[in-house]
Amino acid sequence: MSYSHPFLPQRSPLAAWARGLKHSALQQLLLAGSRPDILSLAMGLPAAELFPAAAYSEAVAKVLASDPRALQYGPPFQPLKKHVVKLMEQRGVWCREEQVFLTAGAQQGTNLLARLLLEQGSQVIVEEKLYPGFHQVLQPYQPEILTVPTDPATGIDVDAVEKLLRDGAEPKLIYVIADGHNPLAVSMSRDKRRRLVKVARRYCVPIIEDDPYGFLSYEENAEPLLAFENEWVFYVGTFSKILAPALRTGWLIVPQPLLSLLATVKEASDINIAPLNQRAISTYMDMGLFDEHLAVLRREYRTRRDAMLDTLEFMMPDDAHWQKPDCGLFIWVDLPSGVDSGALLAQAIEEEQLVFVPGHSFSIADRPCPKNSVRLNFSSNSVDRITEGITRFARVLERHRFGPRFSTLPFAERADISHIFPVESHA
């Protein structure tokens, strides 16, 4: 059967907005990161070797052997909602099953909320550095995007949010990652949490609290925004980072009247039935292994974070800066001014088989930002690989700044270390 594609521009059947769609940076990094010769500090991947594969397999087998509805159409799986309620209690949130809406992950969760809240051209408030997945959620609504700065130590600038609202902005939502911000890695101070939810309530603006990382905390962390305000905070949770992304399961916690609306919107999108995974995750949690699993994740990721911090401390020039993240999967590094992290990435791939995410990937179109930042992930590699990765990073940074003369860096002798730790795929 011969094939030639019909989408000559003069008779494109595509909607106008879709004609300009490009393959996303995320997809490209997923592909690059799966090249076996690349060491990736780019994606926010959980550590594959820590997935509880055997226990989950046991849970699936148990469900399929005993529950004749496990493969059938059926409503969202109530027992999993019970587990979510208990899980949230660990974070100081007291909610009811009737507020829990099960999703196919956080991305779908934010999507469904945007569907309910946004009209074409609505205003929204986001931070200047924005998770690109949420930008994608916004795009179809062509919203007016109002941005506020983020303090690297305390999080979103609440005064700036309040000023926008006082000056007459009427945003339909405020989007926040309060814990382990992606990409900035900061967690909001408790004081700012209190103030932000008060502002939201006073001006009747819902906050979407996207919380993929909050359970991965390495210090004493504040409660989620939802613990401070349960009417105007719509909470987005997910099992992707604390259990496994490929299970595609997450949850929302919202005021109860929203649940039937969400059910209808999700039904239009994917039928909204309980997939097998909802039952299997619930059964896995019945087995009582989840708390220990979470403790293992926290311990191991803390170790990896500290290894990355130590190596950065040792290898980075004095005029590079970063904060110690108390939560999440990332470290945000401001490199010396003048460094173009996009060009640095190209050089890193070429010369060091290393990838990371340039900071301006998180900026919003037509709001240019300094190009000298990068986001580094510490969850998806072993301590040795992290050390190796930061070494390569420091090496290529020095060459990028001062040309290809042989480096004066400490650990420059590690140039050959790649033979000792053969590079594997981490995508």
Next chain:
Amino acid sequence: MSYSHPFLPQRSPLAAWARGLKHSALQQLLLAGSRPDILSLAMGLPAAELFPAAAYSEAVAKVLASDPRALQYGPPFQPLKKHVVKLMEQRGVWCREEQVFLTAGAQQGTNLLARLLLEQGSQVIVEEKLYPGFHQVLQPYQPEILTVPTDPATGIDVDAVEKLLRDGAEPKLIYVIADGHNPLAVSMSRDKRRRLVKVARRYCVPIIEDDPYGFLSYEENAEPLLAFENEWVFYVGTFSKILAPALRTGWLIVPQPLLSLLATVKEASDINIAPLNQRAISTYMDMGLFDEHLAVLRREYRTRRDAMLDTLEFMMPDDAHWQKPDCGLFIWVDLPSGVDSGALLAQAIEEEQLVFVPGHSFSIADRPCPKNSVRLNFSSNSVDRITEGITRFARVLERHRFGPRFSTLPFAERADISHIFPVESHA
């Protein structure tokens, strides 16, 4: 923590369209159908007892034991695309892996296509009786819906489609279920397939061919529209009816240039990674059991269809009419004129603990249609239960028409049969 919901109408944060959202009829039927005392001929459920639960469980175990990427983020699973290509060959379709896009089921598939094709207020062509799930897909675009009739024996009225186009309509898509139409149960004649795709090509209008039932054929069926035209037919397939709905896995077959656009749109909606199910289904298909499974489904559903046809023949009044479906899960019955199938349903639930779908559930708002039709499902009950269900249906129909005098129907003595076949849940 006290809770009171904030959505007083005067300060609703919801988008205007969402304020009128109602719990859908499908959700309500799913709930009613799961009541243990109800005999349901309503939903299009596959037979739960035929799910290959043990083999699928084995496939999941194999994947989780051997594939370290099974639980991780990663691109759509290529080997499953190979299986889809082979599966389509059984239907006379020759496509390439590069045309296969994996989805979370047919509903998501049609959704993503609509995203790419529709703008606000676009025209679309659909049949007068429309699958409500596709109506839900359309709603956010507030399209101008152009309808054409359907012949109960040969399918969509191609002349009416052509007339609309000749008269200047500029629809962005034509939506068709060519095999085992939902709800009308008709499959398009081969001649109409040829003519419809020619019309689509001449006027440059994409056809969305929604094909959840085509693999469940009980006679010699024509090839899908896609076999006749592979540029202007966008094919929507799913494992829901031929493997299991709770696996949430389907596929699109589209011109290759659309794939990267679909990837971007799906990424915005749910990240677009390979869920565990893609690997497990592929592994299940590697095991070589799928063809036999499909043969079992066809044999068993044919038997159930025939049982329903025989019982209808025996029990229905002479002025009721239906066609023998050669494919799919449904029989569409036109009851004697004057019967209101909505009122009949209420009476059937009350007096016979029986549910089915009134025909006007498939009509499009502001296009009223006769109320004397029903859609009956034959896949989800055993032959005995089907006989019992149609008996109850005939009984309540007689009472509905002639009042509660005791019936003259044959098999009226079956009033007590429910003690022999206790009613179970089938949702």
